[in-house]
Amino acid sequence: MKIAVTGASGFIGRHVLGLLAATAEERVVAVSHQARDLSWLPKGVAHVSIDLALPPANVYEMLGEPDVLIHLAWSGLPNYQSRHHFETHLGEQYRFLRLLATTGLRSLVCAGTCFEYGMQAGELDESLPTDPRNPYGFAKDALRRELEFLAGDTGLALTWARLFYMHGEGQAPTSLYSQLIAAGQRGDAEFRMSGGEQLRDYLHVRDVAGYLVALAKQAPGAGVVNVCSGEPRSVRSLVEEWREAHRIQARLVLGHFPYPAYEPMAFWGRNAKLEQLLRAN
Secondary structure (H helix, E strand, O other): OEEEEEOOOOHHHHHHHHHHHOOOOOEEEEEEOOOOOOOOOOOOOEEEEOOOOOOOOOHHHHOOOOOEEEEOOOOOOOOOOOOHHHHHHHHHHHHHHHHHHOOOOOEEEEEEEHHHHOOOOEEEOOOOOOOOOOHHHHHHHHHHHHHHHHHHHHOOEEEEEEEOEEEOOOOOOOOHHHHHHHHHHHOOOEEEOOOOOOEEOEEEHHHHHHHHHHHHHHOOOOEEEEEOOOOOEEHHHHHHHHHHHOOOOOEEEOOOOOOOOOOOOEEEEOOHHHHHHHHHO
16 A cells, blocks of 8 residues: 655654554655654655645645555645634645546645544534634535535545544644653643633544555555544643653743633543544455
């Protein structure tokens, strides 16, 4: 099987490449806009530098005519509130994927986001209507809808991997996990955060990468699939767990930051469909 991965140099992409490169079963092509420093590229993985906003007409051929594309590329993160997501990037994303689908790509695993659910609280499953409340979630949801029409016209097997929260090595410096690790490395006496009572659904990025690879290999055309743990955890308990695991001495200062206005206090994913798909294959 030939697998291409866009956004390959990013947080999730590097972990996906690491898993794929660890076996000799697939031919893997990493796709990124980086052409100079390729120190992140695993041995044995080919690299193609492409600007998704200006893809060449023969882009499918350039990617080695993959059997499946794991599409993780998205710019402007973690600024979820920027109109750039739908004013500029949404169109670029669709045109890139439409070009691939109309020139030979038969299977696509595309990263979505739990922000597509908007302010809905509690356990969230794939049958719920989407109601995004920030520009990033809106743009992702719009892209999914566009791709569903495209799949109907071209026969593209679409799996929309709706990602929930993640943590792990290589995450953006602004993420909660990375800020805590940095505080520990500096020897800070305090770590300021929100009240920490909000309930969230977190996976380690290695687990997310494993699910994406499994969906690409085993579940073509699965539609929307929550990629999540299915277990609600308070943010405070997660931070305390990370703090203990990394032996960080900083005292938690709870309630320093307000809770985000664009998220409900408690939401998590239902992962029954994910588990069923992977058991069946």
